[in-house]
Structures are given as C-alpha cells and as structure tokens.
Amino acid sequence: MAKAPAPITISTLAAMKARREPIACLTCYDASFAQLLEHAGVEVLLVGDSLGMVVQGQDTTVPVTIEQMVYHTACVARGRARALLVADMPFLTAATPERALAAAGRLMQEGGAQMVKLEGGAAILDTVRQLTAQGVPVCGHLGLLPQSIHRLGGYRYQGRDHAGADAIRHDALALQAAGAGLLVLECVPAALAQEISLMLEIPVIGIGAGAETDGQVLVLYDMLGLYPGRSPSFSRNFLPGHASVGDALAAYVQAVKSRAFPAAEHSPL
Numbered sequence: 001m002a003k004a005p006a007p008i009t010i011s012t013l014a015a016m017k018a019r020r021e022p023i024a025c026l027t028c029y030d031a032s033f034a035q036l037l038e039h040a041g042v043e044v045l046l047v048g049d050s051l052g053m054v055v056q057g058q059d060t061t062v063p064v065t066i067e068q069m070v071y072h073t074a075c076v077a078r079g080r081a082r083a084l085l086v087a088d089m090p091f092l093t094a095a096t097p098e099r100a101l102a103a104a105g106r107l108m109q110e111g112g113a114q115m116v117k118l119e120g121g122a123a124i125l126d127t128v129r130q131l132t133a134q135g136v137p138v139c140g141h142l143g144l145l146p147q148s149i150h151r152l153g154g155y156r157y158q159g160r161d162h163a164g165a166d167a168i169r170h171d172a173l174a175l176q177a178a179g180a181g182l183l184v185l186e187c188v189p190a191a192l193a194q195e196i197s198l199m200l201e202i203p204v205i206g207i208g209a210g211a212e213t214d215g216q217v218l219v220l221y222d223m224l225g226l227y228p229g230r231s232p233s234f235s236r237n238f239l240p241g242h243a244s245v246g247d248a249l250a251a252y253v254q255a256v257k258s259r260a261f262p263a264a265e266h267s268p269l
C-alpha cells in the first residue's frame, strides 16, 4: 500500500526554503475548501481574519473575535490531513503576553491550529518570546497590517521610504530572534521583500510583495473571484479558463511553484 505523504511541518517549510522551492499558501475558512486546497497541493492553510470581510461581510478585520477564529479554525482542521494549519490571532489578542497565551491556547487546543499568526513588530516582541517559550509556534506579519487600518488610514504599500523600509528590516530580524518560525510580508516593495527573504533564516511568505519571497499567499475569495468587493491589484483571479475550482487552485499552486505568479503587473512596486 502506498505510504501517505508526510505532514507539512515548520521543518518541511525550512527545507523548502533551503532548496528554493516556493511555498504555496492560501487562506481557508471551512472543511470543504481545506480538502480542495490540500488536493491541489497547497502546503499552508491560513485561517486569516480576512474572513471578517470575505465571509462575514464586515468592512475590516477588526470586529473578528477569538470565538469566530476558533470556530473557523476547527472547521478547517476537520478538512485538512497534511497541510500546516496556521490561524490568525484577532485584533488586540496579542496586546499583552497574557491575552496572547490565552488566545493561542484556544486556537491550538479547541481549533487545532499548529501555528498562530500575529500582526506587528517591536510592540509584540515580548509576546512572541513568551508564546514560543511556551511551545506555541509563531508566524509574524509585517508590512501592511490590516488590523491597524484605522491608524493607517488606508490599505497602502508600506516600506516605500528609507525609514519605513529600515523599520520593516529591523522588525523582521527582531521577530526571528524572538522565536518566530515564519513571516508574512504584506504589500511591501518587491526589492525589500527579496532582501528580507535572503536575510532571514525563516521562510518568508509574500502577499503583494513580488515573486522572490520564499512563498506566496492570497485570500482564497480573491483568487477565485468570489469576493464581490474590490480585490487588491496584487491578486489574480485564477478561475477564468479553468473548468473547476480544483483546476483553478492547481493552477495557482503551479504558478507559485514556477514563480509565474506574481507577474510584474501584480507587483506594482
């Protein structure tokens, strides 16, 4: 009997980075899509708090609660067999180490998450240290931070000037030193994302960050054209020209693996 493929772990992703094999990641919010994504070869399923916008119809990710994240993470966990399951820590749950430990505990114990993702740099380093010291695998998230949308005043590229780029470089190194095992870089210039990917030992997953990161992630509802709102210019709808959702997902994985996606038009900077 054929052996089942080994589960994807953080070590698998580190080995993929070492051999320069791009990592395919997508957001996922339910069990049926978890199965489809895995079947297409997606290695990392991210239960993103983008579900607030694409599933719940909220204007931002800010209203998403830990209860809702646990619910969707558990749905995805029931559909996955092999992919690494990463869940977002919702707004303010990383504000103190105590709150973060409680939220991460729920995502892992009730939701079945294997890693938690936190937005931010310098302000959350102590939290990241405490989570990793307690055995919680952490994915950082730098660049555009959607949970800070009301402070930022809009979904804009980050790290475009010297000081902004320097802060992102510095935060990336600090998150790695604090124990993060993975980093998402959102909406930063492609050259900066490439530089950070080469500089860090941990894998870097880009979204709106050019083709030279160690992997790519997109919001599932954007890459299937399901979201009725405006999709970001760095995204691509993979459904046209494909006979099924499964074929479109497989095309995404293939485009990530061959670095055909993102193309120049998806990386405006």
Ligand code: KIV
Pocket: 027, 047, 048, 049, 050, 051, 088, 184, 186, 207, 217, 218, 219
């Ligand atoms: O919530 C989310 O979907 C995310 C991705 C955009 C990386 O954080």
